[in-house]
Amino acid sequence: MSTPSYTFSGWMGLDKDAANGHMVWQSYTPKPWEETDIDIKISHCGVCASDLCVLRSGWRPTPYPCLVGHEIIGHITRIGTQVKGLQLGDRVGVGPQSDSCRGRVNGPCIECSTGNEKYCPNLWTGTYAGKYMDGSPSYGGYALYNRVPAHFAVKIPEGIESSAAAPMLCAGATVYAPLKQYGCGPGKRVGILGVGGLGHFGILFAKALGAERVVALSRSQAKREDALALGADGYIAYEEGGYWVKEHAGTLDVIISTVSSNKIPILDALKLLRANGTFVQVGNPENGPFTIPAGALIGMGLRFAGSKIGSPSEIRDMLELAVKKGVTPWIEERPMGDANEVLVDMDSGKARYRYVLVNRSE
Numbered sequence: 618m619s620t621p622s623y624t625f626s627g628w629m630g631l632d633k634d635a636a637n638g639h640m641v642w643q644s645y646t647p648k649p650w651e652e653t654d655i656d657i658k659i660s661h662c663g664v665c666a667s668d669l670c671v672l673r674s675g676w677r678p679t680p681y682p683c684l685v686g687h688e689i690i691g692h693i694t695r696i697g698t699q700v701k702g703l704q705l706g707d708r709v710g711v712g713p714q715s716d717s718c719r720g721r722v723n724g725p726c727i728e729c730s731t732g733n734e735k736y737c738p739n740l741w742t743g744t745y746a747g748k749y750m751d752g753s754p755s756y757g758g759y760a761l762y763n764r765v766p767a768h769f770a771v772k773i774p775e776g777i778e779s780s781a782a783a784p785m786l787c788a789g790a791t792v793y794a795p796l797k798q799y800g801c802g803p804g805k806r807v808g809i810l811g812v813g814g815l816g817h818f819g820i821l822f823a824k825a826l827g828a829e830r831v832v833a834l835s836r837s838q839a840k841r842e843d844a845l846a847l848g849a850d851g852y853i854a855y856e857e858g859g860y861w862v863k864e865h866a867g868t869l870d871v872i873i874s875t876v877s878s879n880k881i882p883i884l885d886a887l888k889l890l891r892a893n894g895t896f897v898q899v900g901n902p903e904n905g906p907f908t909i910p911a912g913a914l915i916g917m918g919l920r921f922a923g924s925k926i927g928s929p930s931e932i933r934d935m936l937e938l939a940v941k942k943g944v945t946p947w948i949e950e951r952p953m954g955d956a957n958e959v960l961v962d963m964d965s966g967k968a969r970y971r972y973v974l975v976n977r978s979e
Contacts, residue, residue, distance in 0.1 A: 659762060680746055802826050
C-alpha cells in the first residue's frame with residue numbers, strides 16, 4: 618500500500634509544564650510502518666488522569682516530547698497486508714497498551730499466549746510514552762491520526778456511541794477486569810472506593826454484572842446523589858466521621874479502590890469485607906506506596922490485590938456487556954482544539970465524570 622498523504626499531528630507535551638495546559642500542536646513521525654499495523658483517523662479520545670500524571674512526570678521521568686491519550690476511537694484509513702479480522706473503514710478503539718512481545722522475545726510468552734497481554738514480562742508498550750520493539754516511541758490520541766499494531770485495536774460493536782466507548786477503553790476496562798476476575802455477579806456485594814472517572818464506571822459495571830448490592834465510598838457527601846443515580850445501592854462518606862465502619866463491617870465481598878492516593882483508609886475499608894474478601898487497588902498513587910495492614914489481612918483471610926487495565930479480549934467482552942446492558946457513562950464532549958483547557962478543568966476536579974475530546978472534522 619502506498620504511503621498515506623495525511624500528516625500525523627497532535628498536542629505534544631514538551632516538558633512538565635504541559636500538564637498545566639501548555640501542550641503544543643505540532644506534527645510528528647509515527648512508528649515505522651509494519652504490515653501488522655493500522656492507521657486510525659481519530660474521531661474521539663477520552664481524557665484520563667494518567668494523561669496528566671505522565672505529562673508532569675508523576676510516576677517516573679517522562680520521555681518528552683510526549684503525546685498523550687489512550688482512549689482512542691476512530692476509523693481505519695490504512696491497513697497492513699498481514700492484518701486479520703479488520704477491514705479498511707472499520708471503527709476501532711485502542712486502549713492504554715499498544716504492544717507486547719506476542720511471542721517475539723525469548724520464545725512464546727505465557728501471558729501473551731493466554732490473552733493476558735497486559736502482564737507481558739518481556740515487552741510492554743504503552744499507547745504513549747512507550748517504546749516499540751525497534752526502539753521507536755509511541756504517541757497517543759490527542760491527535761488526528763494514530764498508528765498502532767492491529768493486535769491492540771478492538772472493533773467497536775454497533776449499538777454504542779464512539780463518545781461512550783472511548784473512556785471504556787481505559788477507565789471502563791480497568792474496573793471491569795477485576796470485577797469479572799473476582800466474581801462480581803448475583804449474590805455478591807461490591808464496594809467502589811472513589812467516585813470519579815474510574816469509580817463511576819465501577820458502579821455501572823458492577824450493576825451490569827449483576828451484583829446484589831453496590832456501595833460507593835467517597836470522602837464527602839458531595840457525590841452521593843450522583844452515585845445513587847448511577848445505580849449504587851448505598852453510599853459511605855468516609856471522611857465525615859460517624860460509625861460507618863461499625864455499621865457496615867463484614868458486608869462486602871469485594872472492594873475496588875480507584876483512588877490514586879496512599880491516604881485512603883485502607884484498614885477501615887478492609888473491615889467492611891467478609892472473611893476471604895478481596896481488596897483490589899487499581900488507582901496508582903503518585904504520592905508513594907501504601908502501608909499494608911498485615912494483621913487485618915491475616916485475621917480475616919483477606920486478599921490485597923492489584924489489577925492493570927484490560928487486555929484486548931477483556932475489552933471486547935466489556936464492550937459486548939455494555940451494549941447488552943445499556944451501560945451509559947457520564948461524559949462531556951469537548952473539541953480536540955480545547956485539549957489544554959480540558960486538562961486544566963480535569964485537574965481542577967470539574968469532570969463529571971469523563972471528558973472526551975472530539976475531532977469535529979469527523
